[in-house]
Amino acid sequence: MGFKVYNLCLFFLFCQQALVAVSKHHNVTLLRGKKEVSWCNLFIGSWVIDPSYPLYDSASCPFIDAEFDCQKFGRPDKQYLKYSWKPDSCALPRFDGVDFLNRWRGKKIMFVGDSLSLNMWESLSCMIHASVPNANTSYFRRESISTVMFQDYGVTIQLYRTPYLVDIVHENVGRVLNLDSIEAGNAWIGSDMLIFNSWHWWTHTGNSQGWDFIRDGPNLLKDTDRLGAFYKGLTTWARWVDLNVDPTKTKVFFQGISPTHYQGQEWNQPRKSCSGELEPLSGSSYPAGLPPAATIVNKVLKNMKNPVYLLDITLLSQLRKDAHPSVYSGDHAGNDCSHWCLPGLPDTWNQLLNAALTM
Ligand SMILES: *[C@@H]1O[C@H](CO)[C@@H](O)[C@H](O)[C@H]1NC(C)=O
Numbered sequence: 272m273g274f275k276v277y278n279l280c281l282f283f284l285f286c287q288q289a290l291v292a293v294s295k296h297h298n299v300t301l302l303r304g305k306k307e308v309s310w311c312n313l314f315i316g317s318w319v320i321d322p323s324y325p326l327y328d329s330a331s332c333p334f335i336d337a338e339f340d341c342q343k344f345g346r347p348d349k350q351y352l353k354y355s356w357k358p359d360s361c362a363l364p365r366f367d368g369v370d371f372l373n374r375w376r377g378k379k380i381m382f383v384g385d386s387l388s389l390n391m392w393e394s395l396s397c398m399i400h401a402s403v404p405n406a407n408t409s410y411f412r413r414e415s416i417s418t419v420m421f422q423d424y425g426v427t428i429q430l431y432r433t434p435y436l437v438d439i440v441h442e443n444v445g446r447v448l449n450l451d452s453i454e455a456g457n458a459w460i461g462s463d464m465l466i467f468n469s470w471h472w473w474t475h476t477g478n479s480q481g482w483d484f485i486r487d488g489p490n491l492l493k494d495t496d497r498l499g500a501f502y503k504g505l506t507t508w509a510r511w512v513d514l515n516v517d518p519t520k521t522k523v524f525f526q527g528i529s530p531t532h533y534q535g536q537e538w539n540q541p542r543k544s545c546s547g548e549l550e551p552l553s554g555s556s557y558p559a560g561l562p563p564a565a566t567i568v569n570k571v572l573k574n575m576k577n578p579v580y581l582l583d584i585t586l587l588s589q590l591r592k593d594a595h596p597s598v599y600s601g602d603h604a605g606n607d608c609s610h611w612c613l614p615g616l617p618d619t620w621n622q623l624l625n626a627a628l629t630m
């Protein structure tokens with residue numbers, strides 16, 4: 272009985288009402304997290320070698336930026352391309368680009384966030400392209416919105432760049448990070464699927480800080496606790512989703528916190544960073560535990576009215592200290608232990624997105 276209702280809910284993914292009704296009769300914990308409802312938690316597992324990987328060749332994908340194209344920019348090792356994520360209690364469905372295009376025919380998908388969204392957007396576009404290499408596509412890069420369109424299917428996959436999700440407003444005093452407003456959100460309405468992400472820019476200081484002041488209610492601040500600001504900004508985003516997204520029309524995902532690997536002490540190798548790392552951590556745990564930002568994400572999502580599916584990629588990505596561009600980036604000077612090579616880890620994020628939509 273209960274099982275049937277679960278399956279129905281998995282099919283619709285976002286049928287919170289039905290789940291709440293079920294919970295009166297069954298012990299269903301963590302309903303709002305969604306992933307727990309499934310018979311398989313996709314995000315608990317380990318990395319295994321799979322000779323059939325990678326899912327595409329970077330040289331034949333027209334959508335990869337130099338900053339992620341590690342093979343082109345001299346990365347000598349290849350084993351990092353061969354890992355596939357194996358959830359403990361089920362198999363991750365293999366990605367089929369044609370099937371994906373048919374299911375999303377005539378629809379619009381939008382990634383919203385920072386360069387980790389860019390990483391995931393390019394990955395999905397390449398994964399689909401590998402299945403339909405001769406399909407007619409159009410491709411535009413713009414300051415705020417970039418688009419890949421698979422014209423024969425009418426499928427549009429967009430990237431909206433807004434690293435904080437909340438607005439940066441240009442005022443007389445300079446750039447103001449406004450914790451209470453999301454004017455930019457008007458451009459997201461009407462998408463059939465939205466995949467949000469934010470965190471890394473909240474930590475930036477000095478030249479890479481994206482604002483001069485923070486507006487928090489009536490206060491204009493020179494600086495503040497970054498995690499606390501992230502909590503407020505993400506709460507504004509959650510309110511925006513609750514007010515503006517119709518869950519019967521739009522599926523909403525949060526991409527989860529993507530970890531960095533600059534600090535080897537996090538995995539008990541204090542002298543190391545991602546540089547020169549050739550293998551993932553084995554097993555299913557990360558010595559440093561979850562970053563505090565992931566706790567903030569959980570807390571905000573739990574209090575939302577509209578269901579948002581958390582792509583809980585933090586732990587599985589923490590294990591992939593080997594998957595960053597490090598010095599083999601065609602764009603970033605120095606050691607990039609923040610973004611991810613393509614092909615590579617973001618392909619798994621997209622397989623998980625696809626699994627969440629189909630399982
Ligand atoms: C439901 O299950 C969880 C985990 O098994 C347990 O901790 C909790 O006490 C249970 N709640 C009820 C109301 O039975």
Ligand SMILES: *[C@@H]1O[C@H](CO)[C@@H](O)[C@H](O)[C@H]1NC(C)=O
Binds near residue numbers: 405407423
């Ligand atoms: C691409 O578009 C052209 C012109 O509309 C069409 O003839 C062709 O079949 C399309 N290619 C594919 C692979 O669908």
